[in-house]
Amino acid sequence: MSRVCVLCMSVLLAVFMLCGAGPETAPPSYGERGSDLGLQVFQQVVKAKPQDNVVISPHGVASILGMLLPGAHGPTKRQLIGGLHYRNKGPYKMLRKLHKVLTSKTNADLVTIANALFAREGFSMHDAFLEASRDNFMADSRTLDYGNPQQAADTINEWVSNKTKGHIQNLVQPDMLDPALTRLVAVNSIYFKGLWKSRFQAQSTKMRSFTAGDGKSYKVPMMSQLSVYNMGVASTPDGVKYKVIELPYHGNTMSMFIALPSEEATALAAIMPHLSTTTVSSWSTGVMRQGKIRLLLPKFTAEAEVDLQGPLSALGITDIFNEGKADFRHLSSEPVHVSKALQKAKIEVNEDGTKATAATTSILLARSSPPWVIVDRPFLFLIRHNSSGTILFAGQINKP
Numbered sequence: 001m002s003r004v005c006v007l008c009m010s011v012l013l014a015v016f017m018l019c020g021a022g023p024e025t026a027p028p029s030y031g032e033r034g035s036d037l038g039l040q041v042f043q044q045v046v047k048a049k050p051q052d053n054v055v056i057s058p059h060g061v062a063s064i065l066g067m068l069l070p071g072a073h074g075p076t077k078r079q080l081i082g083g084l085h086y087r088n089k090g091p092y093k094m095l096r097k098l099h100k101v102l103t104s105k106t107n108a109d110l111v112t113i114a115n116a117l118f119a120r121e122g123f124s125m126h127d128a129f130l131e132a133s134r135d136n137f138m139a140d141s142r143t144l145d146y147g148n149p150q151q152a153a154d155t156i157n158e159w160v161s162n163k164t165k166g167h168i169q170n171l172v173q174p175d176m177l178d179p180a181l182t183r184l185v186a187v188n189s190i191y192f193k194g195l196w197k198s199r200f201q202a203q204s205t206k207m208r209s210f211t212a213g214d215g216k217s218y219k220v221p222m223m224s225q226l227s228v229y230n231m232g233v234a235s236t237p238d239g240v241k242y243k244v245i246e247l248p249y250h251g252n253t254m255s256m257f258i259a260l261p262s263e264e265a266t267a268l269a270a271i272m273p274h275l276s277t278t279t280v281s282s283w284s285t286g287v288m289r290q291g292k293i294r295l296l297l298p299k300f301t302a303e304a305e306v307d308l309q310g311p312l313s314a315l316g317i318t319d320i321f322n323e324g325k326a327d328f329r330h331l332s333s334e335p336v337h338v339s340k341a342l343q344k345a346k347i348e349v350n351e352d353g354t355k356a357t358a359a360t361t362s363i364l365l366a367r368s369s370p371p372w373v374i375v376d377r378p379f380l381f382l383i384r385h386n387s388s389g390t391i392l393f394a395g396q397i398n399k400p
């Protein structure tokens with residue numbers, strides 16, 4: 001089990017400072033509601049960075065906002081609930097259940113979700129808020145001396161590094177932590193290490209051409225595997241066709257979906273606006289069929305840091321950032337607002353050099369030569385928890 005097939009993590013933090021200085025018949029699950037907001041954030045980010053590799057955790061975005069929600073009041077709360085499409089009454093029971101499902105031991109893939117609140121020494125948070133974050137999100141709470149920003153940043157960064165097995169370092173810079181005004185830092189971290197259900201053989205990986213988002217051709221290590229996949233051709237409402245392929249992880253609770261425009265000339269941006277949890281479910285229930293194919297997929301690593309204030313504000317979540325308007329009266333009696341919300345995520349998709357197991361060989365005895373699907377141009381990936389519909393990670397890869 002030492003093989004690293006996919007490794008992703010995301011860490012998100014919100015730094016609080018003192019003020020004065022499309023649903024179908026079945027309602028979407030809470031995993032889907034939050035993931036939809038996260039996917040909208042993703043779309044905002046890729047719009048601003050069409051040529052970059054982008055990785056974010058939609059569920060991470062929803063989690064940190066969900067963690068702040070019990071502290072919010074009035075319009076501040078309404079914006080959060082509205083953005084997350086949560087019901088007004090009692091989303092917490094559902095969120096608690098979701099957190100349990102996602103982190104349950106039955107997930108054969110390793111998902112670690114860790115949340116923490118780092119408060120300034122002496123900053124008093126209401127008990128009900130602390131209880132809510134503990135009960136719903138298993139959040140740790142600790143106190144720090146923000147009077148010493150370097151030491152405070154070191155502690156937060158060490159916590160993050162611990163929770164992401166060393167893969168995310170230096171999330172917080174000391175200059176983000178104003179020694180006089182910082183009251184609270186909220187952190188959400190997601191670490192995921194999945195093993196492919198059907199592994200790639202390292203010796204099949206070859207250097208092949210990939211036409212990157214900049215139009216140039218690059219040689220990249222391309223993994224190759226003959227196997228049975230769920231795949232199909234979907235279409236946006238504008239009639240732009242794109243291929244979707246599902247790569248399940250060991251244990252069958254999570255899958256990676258790869259989407260790329262069918263026509264080489266079509267930009268990835270043409271399918272982005274179509275992306276939602278409803279679209280992703282429609283792939284599984286509608287367009288995908290099992291078929292034997294040879295899949296060629298680049299190995300890739302991507303890391304991105306995203307400042308969430310712009311994207312969230314564009315989606316109507318503005319008050320939490322506004323010194324005069326943020327209303328977190330259920331968090332603390334001191335007036336506070338969010339001065340910084342950023343997320344850092346990283347993904348590694350590969351096979352290691354050891355021999356692939358024989359588990360899938362029986363399906364490899366192709367009688368006729370199967371079609372090839374070659375992911376050799378910019379593509380989209382999503383990592384989804386099947387039963388809850390939660391999107392843990394989403395990314396755009398322009399150049400592996």
Ligand SMILES: *[C@@H]1O[C@H](CO)[C@@H](O)[C@H](O)[C@H]1NC(C)=O
Pocket residue numbers: 155156158159162
């Ligand atoms: C990180 O892990 C080490 C080793 O388990 C532990 O001693 C340390 O206290 C942890 N740091 C934080 C900030 O939690």
Ligand SMILES: *[C@@H]1O[C@H](CO)[C@@H](O)[C@H](O)[C@H]1NC(C)=O
Pocket residue numbers: 248252253386387
């Ligand atoms: C995913 O979930 C759906 C509905 O909950 C279920 O019908 C399907 O069998 C699941 N797929 C896998 C691969 O477990």
